[in-house]
Amino acid sequence: MNLRINIFxxxxxxxxxxxxxxxxxxxxxxxxxxxxxxxxxxxxxSTIDAPRGEILASDGSWLAASGEAWLVWASLPDMKKSSxxxxxxxxxxxxxxxxxxxxxxxxxxxVIRIRDLLEKSGVVWVPLKQKVxxxxxxxxxxxxxxxxxxxxxxxxIYPEASSAAHILGFVGKSQEGSDTGYFGxxxxxxxxxxxxxxxxxxxxxxxGIPIVLGEAREISAIRGIxxxxxxxxxxxxxxxxxxxxxxxxxxxxxxxxxxxDPKTGAVxxxxxxxxxxxxxxxxxxxxxxxxxxxxxxxxxxSIFKVLVMAAALDSGAVTQDTICDICSGPVKVDKYxxxxxxxxxxxxxxxxxxxxxxxxxxxxxxxxxxxxESFYTYLTKFGLxxxxxxxxxxxxxxxxxxxxxxxxxxxxxxxxxxxIAVTPIQMIRAVSVIANDGELVIPQVVDEIVDDTWxxxxxxxxxxxxxxxxxxxxxxxxxxQAAKNGxxxxxxxxxxxVAGKTGTAQIPIAGHYDEQKTIATFVGFAPYDxxxxxxxxxxQEPSSxxxxxxxxAPLWYSMAKDLFLYFGIQPEN
Amino acid sequence: xKYARKKDTVKKQVRFKKKHLLWIYFAAFISIQVFFTIxxxxxxxxxxxxxxxxxxxxxxxxxxxxxxxxxSSLKSLEEKAQKLRLSKNENVVYFQPEQTFAKAD
Numbered sequence: 001m002n003l004r005i006n007i008f009x010x011x012x013x014x015x016x017x018x019x020x021x022x023x024x025x026x027x028x029x030x031x032x033x034x035x036x037x038x039x040x041x042x043x044x045x046s047t048i049d050a051p052r053g054e055i056l057a058s059d060g061s062w063l064a065a066s067g068e069a070w071l072v073w074a075s076l077p078d079m080k081k082s083s084x085x086x087x088x089x090x091x092x093x094x095x096x097x098x099x100x101x102x103x104x105x106x107x108x109x110x111v112i113r114i115r116d117l118l119e120k121s122g123v124v125w126v127p128l129k130q131k132v133x134x135x136x137x138x139x140x141x142x143x144x145x146x147x148x149x150x151x152x153x154x155x156x157i158y159p160e161a162s163s164a165a166h167i168l169g170f171v172g173k174s175q176e177g178s179d180t181g182y183f184g185x186x187x188x189x190x191x192x193x194x195x196x197x198x199x200x201x202x203x204x205x206x207x208g209i210p211i212v213l214g215e216a217r218e219i220s221a222i223r224g225i226x227x228x229x230x231x232x233x234x235x236x237x238x239x240x241x242x243x244x245x246x247x248x249x250x251x252x253x254x255x256x257x258x259x260x261d262p263k264t265g266a267v268x269x270x271x272x273x274x275x276x277x278x279x280x281x282x283x284x285x286x287x288x289x290x291x292x293x294x295x296x297x298x299x300x301x302s303i304f305k306v307l308v309m310a311a312a313l314d315s316g317a318v319t320q321d322t323i324c325d326i327c328s329g330p331v332k333v334d335k336y337x338x339x340x341x342x343x344x345x346x347x348x349x350x351x352x353x354x355x356x357x358x359x360x361x362x363x364x365x366x367x368x369x370x371x372x373e374s375f376y377t378y379l380t381k382f383g384l385x386x387x388x389x390x391x392x393x394x395x396x397x398x399x400x401x402x403x404x405x406x407x408x409x410x411x412x413x414x415x416x417x418x419x420i421a422v423t424p425i426q427m428i429r430a431v432s433v434i435a436n437d438g439e440l441v442i443p444q445v446v447d448e449i450v451d452d453t454w455x456x457x458x459x460x461x462x463x464x465x466x467x468x469x470x471x472x473x474x475x476x477x478x479x480x481q482a483a484k485n486g487x488x489x490x491x492x493x494x495x496x497x498v499a500g501k502t503g504t505a506q507i508p509i510a511g512h513y514d515e516q517k518t519i520a521t522f523v524g525f526a527p528y529d530x531x532x533x534x535x536x537x538x539x540q541e542p543s544s545x546x547x548x549x550x551x552x553a554p555l556w557y558s559m560a561k562d563l564f565l566y567f568g569i570q571p572e573n
Numbered sequence: 574x575k576y577a578r579k580k581d582t583v584k585k586q587v588r589f590k591k592k593h594l595l596w597i598y599f600a601a602f603i604s605i606q607v608f609f610t611i612x613x614x615x616x617x618x619x620x621x622x623x624x625x626x627x628x629x630x631x632x633x634x635x636x637x638x639x640x641x642x643x644x645s646s647l648k649s650l651e652e653k654a655q656k657l658r659l660s661k662n663e664n665v666v667y668f669q670p671e672q673t674f675a676k677a678d
Binding site for chain 2: 160163205208211234237
């Protein structure tokens with residue numbers, strides 16, 4: 001009896017010891033490992049996306065917005081159909097709209113691409129296509145393919161297509177694969193627009209239901225801020241339509257048009273052609289992405305005369321009635337002979353006549369009176385040789401040669417806008433000094449920065465006084481005469497208070513000027529007594545006629561006609 | 574003797590009440606524990622439901638925003654205007670306020 005009890009006790013003891021040993025094994029020896037495994041099961045973390053900020057026109061309409069898109073992925077172990085079959089079903093949906101003649105090739109390539117992804121070894125999850133639309137997602141869902149899933153993504157929408165493309169830029173991918181803005185506003189304001197993603201970490205049960213009393217940590221996403229611009233959608237659309245048809249009509253290689261408020265620097269519209277669609281930027285050549293209105297330089301030609309004359313008036317070197325005593329014929333400068341554009345000479349021209357006739361010889365006279373040092377100082381005061389500071393990514397400025405390098409030839413040719421380079425935005429800003437009573441401003445595209453709970457107005461920035469108000473008024477009256485009685489007088493809209501100047505500049509090629517190719521420009525503002533806008537139109541290599549008076553000027557007036565109506569600018573009589 | 578018997582009975586009654594009270598406390602504690610466990614579990618399910626609803630509303634908002642953005646664009650308005658055969662006026666007549674003009678009814 002005692003033996004049986006003892007055996008029972010020993011057996012019980014052994015069982016208990018085994019239990020203790022197993023408990024030690026699972027709780028202590030394997031404890032850490034199992035704790036981590038358990039934690040991985042019930043602890044989940046996910047990124048909270050920060051929606052990108054929107055870009056709005058001055059009336060609040062969208063220029064760029066964030067829309068819905070989907071990432072299509074495949075969970076390879078869950079697929080029931082063959083990869084070939086799935087690839088053939090998905091490829092036509094991923095392809096979208098393509099040329100019919102390339103369709104078969106593109107479709108075949110797409111099928112091969114998808115099939116290769118689905119047959120990848122060593123992976124359980126593969127992304128198949130980024131940024132598909134809701135319509136495509138619904139079509140794929142209707143196919144009922146097992147193992148194909150979707151993750152929500154953000155897609156940038158540009159509802160006005162290529163309109164304002166150069167102002168907006170586009171959202172592409174960085175080297176790390178994240179969405180990043182390039183060029184224009186998307187690039188300049190990238191940090192502010194992109195916001196900051198958040199993170200949510202919490203415990204959940206086997207069914208994925210959150211455990212309320214469990215560990216949870218959340219960092220809220222900070223959405224990108226919205227930008228409200230000065231861009232007027234109607235003006236922008238008008239500029240785009242007219243520039244495109246103008247380039248076709250005058251068979252120009254390219255062109256730009258800028259409309260600005262001269263008093264505040266607000267950019268109301270800016271167009272460059274050829275352009276691209278930021279929605280499908282990958283289909284276009286890289287050359288089209290940079291905005292020629294802010295990054296391409298050109299020799300301005302005769303429009304530059306208004307700056308030189310304004311400087312000369314302001315410095316007292318000349319007055320409106322000063323007589324040009326060298327204007328009876330060509331003038332010799334060093335080994336060169338400077339002639340007028342039409343070989344017509346007007347002896348005893350006043351400074352008004354010099355501007356009206358766009359007299360190169362007269363401008364040489366002015367530059368000599370002004371002097372090299374003073375000339376150079378005024379150019380820098382007009383903001384030339386430096387970037388304007390406009391809030392668009394990609395602005396460039398051609399350097400201004402040091403004044404010590406200026407000889408008599410450089411001084412002479414610069415006086416009529418050759419041998420010196422500017423960008424369109426630099427030029428229009430300089431002319432806006434005349435329209436703005438002599439003060440220089442910084443051009444601005446963005447008017448307000450808007451968030452859900454606050455908004456900040458971006459105030460206009462007046463830099464400094466370049467010329468006196470009186471000089472600005474005198475120069476304005478000369479430009480009015482140039483518009484009414486100059487070479488573009490035939491296209492001038494009667495009765496409207498326009499101050500303007502044409503410019504036809506030869507294009508330098510390999511150390512000399514091309515005989516045939518020109519850059520035709522017209523710059524002007526209206527109404528001259530209280531300017532509502534300053535506008536500059538540039539056509540590169542118009543082949544219907546090389547002259548600005550026959551190309552850029554009529555195009556300018558065609559655009560201005562709509563602007564007069566829009567701003568309520570009435571004719572004088 | 575009678576007193577000693579009565580004292581014993583009272584002691585037994587007191588001991589009896591303490592034992593039962595202990596069980597009552599214990600039962601109450603377990604019940605409350607179970608109640609809150611169920612409550613937090615259902616709160617978790619409710620949270621999951623609310624998150625699902627929030628997701629559906631977000632999706633609806635996205636669809637509406639997408640529609641609003643595309644329909645209100647100048648490009649789509651231009652297309653609609655063309656379909657409706659509306660065209661831009663080409664001729665603009667300016668007149669002085671003093672001038673008389675005929676007005677169509």
